[in-house]
Amino acid sequence: MRFKRSMLGIPYVIFLIIFVMAPLAVVFVYTFTNGSGQFTLENFLGFFKSSRTIATLVYSLFVALVTTVFCLLIAYPTAYALARSGFKKKNILLLLAVIPMWINFTLRVTALKEVLDLVEGNLAYYPFFNTIIGQIYDFLPFMILPIFNVFDEMDKSLLEAGRDLGADRKSLFLSVILPLSMPGIASGITMVFLPAMTNYVVLDMLYNSTYIMGSLIGSYFNAYDWHNGSMVSTILLLIIILFSLIGKNKTQNA
């Protein structure tokens, strides 16, 4: 048999089957069965019937939304400034923005905890605010990088053409720069929004004892309730698929 390029993918396919497909199948089986192994939709219905779990879903979405909006507001101008600065400086500046990613995450949040405690006096007064700060601190680089990339690769001649055709700064931004940077924004949002919904370590470490979706999974698993734990995972998966589809449309439209 002759060597085909597609064969290089074989190790990855095997990896995919063992570590992604198989566990997913197990999750699905647990989602739709009860303790005695019979098919049931009760787990799902239970989630949407309880106002507690619905509230948790809303709370997670809200945490993720606020995190994403602030990440975007901070990352967009930062990425723009980084991309438009001189070549040599640019890489060093980007490095500065990305360096926090090299430091262990728990270490960073522990340090942040001390800083917040110093500023606030008592960490426990502002659990939601702390959570958002922690999440932004954690996810900001993931927003900066993709946006930086689109700015960096942006064809400068398009900007010049816009200016030549009489666009002022505002319309240049709205009709050239922003549409061109949409793919970066979209991929930044997917990289921040979805993990922010489940990243409960930040909440735990900053003493926000309210559950988000990730903590809910953990609590079910701790009580040996594989079925409900899997059900929450499946709901998250559906949300991810939904968002990726929306994100894909947005990118294509742009």
Added chain:
Amino acid sequence: MKKVAMLLTFVMLFLCGCGGKASGTTPVTDDVVTLRIANSEEYIDEGGWDASETITLSDGQKIRGVDSLVNDFEKWYQEKYGKKVRVLYSTYGTNEDLYNQMTLGNSFDLVCPSEYMIMKLIRENKLEPLSKDFYNKESAYNYYAKGVSPYIFKRMKGLKEGGKPLTDYAAGYMWGTLGTVYNPSKVDKKDASSFRIYLNKKYYKRLTIKDSVRDTYFAGLAIAKEKELAKNGADISKILNDTSQKTVDQVEDVITDMRENAYSMETDSAKQDLVTRKADASLQWSGDGVFSINQAEKDGLRLCYAVPEEGSNLWFDGWVMLSDGVKDDKDKKQAAEAFINYISRPESAIRNMYYIGYTSAITGGDDPMVEEYVNYVYGSEEKNAMDYDLSYLFGKKCVIKADPDQLDRQLFAQYPTEDILKRCAVMKCFSNQANRRVSKMWTNVRCYRFPWEKRR
């Protein structure tokens, strides 16, 4: 090229296959008994003490953990029984982790869970009873039978699962109470001596509670039932094991308020938060309490320990043999029981207590060594030293002369008085139904509540 693909597949499968068994790949010959032991993390003396840490008892005897107790056991077993034993020692985080590991197919011979998990394992027929000879005090090496505290043995024997007392299966290891570690410069002793402190607005956001269903449920239950508990002749054990729907609902309200009032719900950050003065009081196990108090002392902060007076939790961890490991294997069972006996020697018990800070179920029986150790750590020859009576625990006259300060601190945390323990109940294993009720309650407490939503 198909061959390459096949090869890759095999390599992958091989790697996967190895991953699960890495620890047991060395071939074991017939004359060596392999004993698979699983225990909580940092829950046995691992040796490596500095020479300066040597404990010198009043009779001149010196105790120092040079090698780990596990290694010492291997040597001792070969010496005394003339057989080789190889211990495969592993650790787990919580009782639930251990149970999950067992369900996932990891098998062990000897494990050390808490009382409620032991009851669960008995209920599920997973335990091998201790042999008849284990409690024979005449046997030379039966250190457990000779050394276990009669009081702890009695309390364990009082716990029954399916009509069988726990002592048929389990040998006590460490025990303690659930209480409050507090900073006496900020918190009244009186406030700290009740679970009510966790609802006290005076300490708003200065208290930590446990991020663990059972412990926090216990505290909430004691608050919800305080009137019943205060009645004369109340059946404390029955009240503090109540998991009826009505009670669980009441406790839900209490815990919701506790959470409102708390600085954090923690798993192990409380010690740090007390020392850095972020928190003034925290719900702790007595052993962790001793550790916190010691740690804080090094940083120049004085902490105390109090057991809530309305009634608190008495807990113990015990060694049990798993039947899928030791059944039909006499040599293994002998080695497992020998291990329990080895770590129940007074010297081993002292090494463990010194190393991990908890209280051993071993008081030494006729051997005075443990009593001397308590004197070595807490004894005082000052004029103001007070008598601290531990006769109930040691089953013989045992009065420690201790600094009065110690009565609120390490000595009290490690060795509570009989009056305190009379007010303490063991929290038994919940039935599956009760477990579901309590977990649901816990999820309700922890999940977000819309501002316009009323409390349950």
